[in-house]
């Protein structure tokens with residue numbers, strides 16, 4: 001069953017495109033106390049060898065809902081909610097903190113959806129609580145993501161005070177029609193201000209996220225805008241070609257992303273790469289295009305390379321306890337409910353799948369795999385290797401799994417063969433697989449053909 005490409009494409013369409021195993025659809029409800037005891041077990045046992053834990057913080061509010069966005073983010077309904085959200089987050093930070101009192105966490109990451117939405121007092125409260133409850137390695141990277149229209153000089157100053165060393169500026173597009181259509185507000189002045197404040201306060205790294213052929217984009221202004229952004233010299237650039245996935249308001253409102261759009265998106269992506277590389281940005285494995293060596297997102301790389309554990313706060317942060325558990329928090333922001341914790345316990349097969357999937361694109365040493373699991377990879381995954389070789393995706397040479405993968409489609413599709421049969425069966429039933437539908441084409445259309 002798992003060697004049918006149509007099935008693999010169906011799974012890609014129905015699971016998170018971040019390629020993290022196990023998919024969260026398998027989770028069941030558990031208590032916070034259950035999670036606590038799992039962390040306790042890990043810290044007493046596996047942590048001693050592994051020693052990789054980082055903190056992840058989620059902010060689920062946006063000023064407006066962007067039409068292109070595929071995240072489950074919601075427009076903020078009343079501003080006071082931020083205070084009560086932070087109050088609850090603070091309680092959770094405190095609850096888990098005694099487990100970590102003798103441990104230095106590796107990194108901290110403040111991501112989805114718009115952490116710069118807090119006012120300076122709220123930001124100060126959030127960051128100071130984290131520093132009060134948790135300790136970090138001296139060279140920890142604190143990664144914070146901002147929207148140009150919600151960031152101010154005062155907030156940047158606070159970020160610096162609390163160790164932020166890498167900032168992502170979410171730009172996506174600067175084309176006027178596209179900004180209007182997508183409900184985005186940023187101006188060039190705000191973007192330039194953000195760059196200059198970040199540099200004024202000596203925050204080491206700036207990354208920008210941009211979206212080739214976002215709805216209502218136009219080729220000429222897109223190229224002009226990219227050139228202007230390059231002239232601001234961000235240290236890293238991420239290109240995420242628009243995917244008209246079913247979660248976006250774009251698709252929910254029945255807008256059509258035509259074949260012409262798909263062609264333009266591919267063309268734009270390739271043109272952008274050429275332009276970026278002309279200005280001395282070069283591709284770094286496991287991340288994106290960079291200009292200097294420490295510009296990468298350490299947490300994301302650590303997740304891929306070392307399967308680091310993730311202590312996530314809060315709705316709907318995805319956490320991971322190495323070799324034990326994947327869990328996430330669910331929460332209705334506008335009711336007074338406590339968060340709901342959901343988890344997927346991991347058996348050895350799941351953990352091996354997670355390891356292979358996260359190392360899939362770059363390949364890995366079979367010796368390392370053996371050391372980790374005491375299993376001979378070539379014996380255990382005979383059929384999988386055969387399938388990958390037949391499709392010219394990967395092969396085993398000199399005791400190493402090597403791949404020919406150079407685009408996201410192949411990476412996402414073929415890594416799914418390492419899902420367990422049981423989980424594949426569950427996903428096919430849950431999302432009503434129909435073998436008469438061509439999911440390969442559907443999935444291909446959601447990605448740029450050359451997308452790295």
Ligand SMILES: C[S@@+](CC[C@H](N)C(=O)[O-])C[C@H]1O[C@@H](n2cnc3c(N)ncnc32)[C@H](O)[C@@H]1O
Pocket residue numbers: 068069070071112113114147170171172209210211240241242243244245248
């Ligand atoms: C969680 S989103 C946060 C976006 C951010 N809050 C902003 O205002 O731009 C992180 C990244 O996912 C990507 N993303 C979101 N929706 C997408 C879509 N429909 N297609 C491709 N990438 C998408 C964007 O590039 C974005 O930078």
Ligand code: SF4
Pocket residue numbers: 061062063064065066069070071073113114
């Ligand atoms: S793109 Fe960012 S700001 Fe817009 S809805 Fe998504 S998460 Fe919110």
